[in-house]
Amino acid sequence: MRRLCLxxxxxxxxxxxxxxxPGLHLSLRVPGAQVRGGPVRAGDGPPITQxxxxxxxxxxxxxxxxxxxxxxxxxxxxxxxxxxxxxxxxVPTGVPDPAVEGELQWSLRFDLAPTVAPGPLQVRxxxxxxxxxxxxxxTADLTVGPAAPTGDLVVRLSWDAVADLDLYVVDPAGNRLxxxxxxxxxxxxxxxxxxPPDAWRTGGILDRDAGADCDGAGVxxxxxxWAADAPAGTYAVGLDVxxxxxxxAVGWRVExxxxxxxxxxxxGVAWPEDARVGVAAGAPPLAVTTFDVR
Numbered sequence: 536m537r538r539l540c541l542x543x544x545x546x547x548x549x550x551x552x553x554x555x556x557p558g559l560h561l562s563l564r565v566p567g568a569q570v571r572g573g574p575v576r577a578g579d580g581p582p583i584t585q586x587x588x589x590x591x592x593x594x595x596x597x598x599x600x601x602x603x604x605x606x607x608x609x610x611x612x613x614x615x616x617x618x619x620x621x622x623x624x625x626v627p628t629g630v631p632d633p634a635v636e637g638e639l640q641w642s643l644r645f646d647l648a649p650t651v652a653p654g655p656l657q658v659r660x661x662x663x664x665x666x667x668x669x670x671x672x673x674t675a676d677l678t679v680g681p682a683a684p685t686g687d688l689v690v691r692l693s694w695d696a697v698a699d700l701d702l703y704v705v706d707p708a709g710n711r712l713x714x715x716x717x718x719x720x721x722x723x724x725x726x727x728x729x730x731p732p733d734a735w736r737t738g739g740i741l742d743r744d745a746g747a748d749c750d751g752a753g754v755x756x757x758x759x760x761w762a763a764d765a766p767a768g769t770y771a772v773g774l775d776v777x778x779x780x781x782x783x784a785v786g787w788r789v790e791x792x793x794x795x796x797x798x799x800x801x802x803g804v805a806w807p808e809d810a811r812v813g814v815a816a817g818a819p820p821l822a823v824t825t826f827d828v829r
Contacts, residue, residue: 558624562648563617563658565624575614575623575659580668581607583660584638588675589696592754593656595682596649599788601695602658602675603642605632610662613641614669618657625663653679680754684742687794688765688828691758692774694787697751699777700805702789703820704759706739707768707828712759713775713820717741739765749780765793765828772801773820776809783807789823799826 558570585604593600606613606628616623629640645658658675683691692702703713712718718740742758772789779785785805791798801824812818 558622561617561620561622562651563615563620564646564648565615565626565643566646568624568626568643570622570624571614572622574618574620575616575661575672576669577661577672578669580664580670581610581662582670583610583613583641583662583673584635586660586673586675588677590751590755591676592678592680592752593647594680594754594756595647595651595653597683597693597754597756598646599644599693599695600647601642601644601786602660603640605635605638606641606662607670608637608639609664610639610641610670611665612663613643613660614663615643615645615658615660618659618674623659628662647679649682651679653681655679683756684758684760686760686762686765688739688761689758689792690760690770690772691756691790691792692787693754693756693790694746694785694805695755696780696782696785697746697749697755698780698782698785698805699746699749700755700757700785700787701744701775701777701814701820702741702757702759703773703775704739705771705773707766707770710738712739712741713814714741714744714747715814717744746780747777749778751780767828769825769827771825772823774805774823775814775820776805777813777815779805779807779810791824791826793828798828799824 558564583606587603589601610628613626614623626643632638632640656677656679659672661672662670690704694700701714705711739759739761745757788802790800
């Protein structure tokens with residue numbers, strides 16, 4: 536993965552038509568970017584020469600989804616919006632691309648509103664020069680997957696490219712939740728009365744093993760969920776890089792939610808050397824963060 540920087544283009548601060556509205560009424564939002572009314576327009580201005588779609592699926596309410604690529608050197612910004620929204624966002628272009636002469640890098644991270652229904656999602660983009668001329672439009676065809684699970688306590692690991700990363704959470708009793716043991720509740724011993732149907736609610740559940748076998752069809756995210764009555768105490772979160780699936784590096788993010796309150800978050804980059812010393816090789820998961828539940 537090429538690391539992309541975003542440089543602020545001063546001329547965009549006085550863009551005609553810039554809207555002080557942060558765009559919270561739009562279903563696709565780019566935090567910190569300028570908002571303009573109406574859809575992304577196309578024209579004969581500078582083109583987007585490359586569009587990188589790292590993963591094809593996004594969840595309702597997902598944040599920090601990466602789009603990136605290159606534009607002609609005369610472009611000052613990239614305009615981006617969801618097809619069907621009545622507004623879009625203006626994102627400045629970045630630094631010259633070291634591998635392609637006469638082109639600039641660009642990147643953006645968008646959030647998707649939690650009310651977006653599962654199904655196809657079209658994101659329209661076009662480059663714009665300093666005079667306001669739009670170039671040809673491009674469309675990123677994505678899929679909105681099921682909404683993320685909710686519960687009393689949710690630990691979410693997400694990443695920005697097709698790869699096989701694994702979430703691990705150790706609860707206050709020392710039980711380790713992960714793809715090799717996807718729940719922390721235990722069945723009753725032989726001879727004990729049967730467990731009630733909702734016995735799982737007393738423990739954590741891992742919702743999926745995303746990216747296994749480098750399958751890029753689903754959302755690159757895993758959740759450890761305590762549906763109710765998360766045990767009090769200190770939890771430890773780790774991750775394992777099972778495979779980068781040919782990627783040079785993959786950005787990841789961990790978020791911990793107690794109901795509607797975010798307790799903590801952490802982010803980083805997974806490198807090939809992380810996969811070589813992972814759980815499969817006998818090493819413990821990479822330590823990410825700890826948090827307390829009271």
